[in-house]
Amino acid sequence: MQKRWVLGVVFLVATVMLAACSVGSAGSDDVIDIVWYPNESGNDLKSARDAIGDAIADATGKEVEHHLTTDYAIAIETIVNNNADLAFMGAQGYIEAKEQNDKIEPIVVATGPSGTLDDAxxxxxxxxxxxxxxxxxxxxxxxxxxxxxxxxxxxxxxxxxxxxxxxxxxxxxxxxxxxxxxxxxxxxxxxxxxxxxxxxxxxxxxxxxxxxxxxxxxxxxxxxxxxxxxxxxxxxxxxxxxxxxxxxxxxxxxxxxxxxxxxxxxxNAPFVANMEVLEQEDYDNIQEVFTSDEIANNEEIFVPKDSEVGGLFSKSDQERFMSVEDEWFNPIRELSQN
CATH class of the missing domain: 3.40.190.10 (Periplasmic binding protein-like II)
Known part of the structure; x- marks a missing residue:
């Protein structure tokens, strides 16, 4: 009887600890986690990150948490291992993440000045x-x-x-x-x-x-x-x-x-999603808001080229976000295979 009681207590404690560890993790019903490369993790880009976070929060009705990193590998592992819902990463980082977790999907990339992918x-x-x-x-x-x-x-x-x-x-x-x-x-x-x-x-x-x-x-x-x-x-x-x-x-x-x-x-670098932890509805809502005119005209996200304020994306003409498919990144895949 005593042995069963001890085992029961151990099981209960383990269950509570696991539940605690899962709070606020990627895939949570009320939190969207986004991980950033070292390039975008500096204090000088906080307002730009926050503007992106606000857009995601508005699109999903959920809280957004930012994970800043000092290492590319850590950022890639975070999204691959289901510890983040979203990431902003280069084409090569996306390709590496996709190879390790097929549930990683691109959401959008920033276009070129033409407003198309031709000069993205x-x-x-x-x-x-x-x-x-x-x-x-x-x-x-x-x-x-x-x-x-x-x-x-x-x-x-x-x-x-x-x-x-x-x-x-x-x-x-x-x-x-x-x-x-x-x-x-x-x-x-x-x-x-x-x-x-x-x-x-x-x-x-x-x-x-x-x-x-x-x-x-x-x-x-x-x-x-x-x-x-x-x-x-x-x-x-x-x-x-x-x-x-x-x-x-x-x-x-x-x-x-x-x-x-x-x-x-x-x-251009994509925003990507881990569809193993991000709900399809959230993905659709984020993509819809990101590709909207409202975001294209948001000067905190697409900063005017002559502005003294730094940002993640520059606006010289018709730049905006546009959805892309996985195949769009094949030219970078081919470079790695040569």
Missing amino acids: MYHSWLAVNVDDQDDFKVDGDFSLDTIEGKRFSFVSNSSTSGFVVPSSTILGHFSEMDLTEEDLMEGGPLFSQVLFGGSHQGSAVNLLNGNADVAAFCDSCVNNYVEVANGEENKVGTIYRVKEDAAEPFNTVTGSEFMLMSVTPVL
Whole structure:
């Protein structure tokens, strides 16, 4: 009898603890959990995250909780392992998440200035410090031949524009060396040293603080911190300068300048849902609100290009959210398979 009583108490305690652990977790009837990459987790983007959260709350009638991260892998694992309902992630991160959990589905991506998916792109950069530009030129033009033996900074091996796209470009250029993506993740085969910034901001700072000679990062993740000093946006040879009032982590390198040696268009990043924990009705309502004119005209979400306020999405013309299917991301899948 005593043994049964003890076992009963243990069972009751375990049941209570499991119930407590489930409160507020993804899949809860009254909470929508959204996880963010390190690039979008900074304090300077809190108002932008909150605006997105408010739109989700309005669409579902539920509370929204934000999960901020310092690591790509953690963000991907969070959505894959049913610990988040939604995520904002790059195309490569979505592809990796989809491979691990087939219930991950895209909701929307931001269009290009045309208001369509035809120009729904941002840009992957390879950048060098302005004072070192001649070290990366052959006969006056930038050449990838010059990056061999240099210290290189990527973002994360799960980053589309901070690893997959530049890696594909580099592997194609050095095809005679028979390199793999894994070879680019460590010093020796091509680079003297390889760093990972953990975020696009971190990779850029690796360059500007002198820890790397060349760095990969994207335009959209650093636009809030830099300005064109000379040239045209997203053009090889353009010089960017870190703003004097730039927020962390750029506050340690204000006034520093870098030059673009390579610019490659990349498919825009999606908002995705884990349909194993998110109800279909919530998915439909979120997609409907996100693709509405109201959101397209919300200046907290699509910030006017000339605004001094930083945001997640820029509005220069007809930008808005548009629904996409999984197949839209196949060009990035193909890069990873080459």
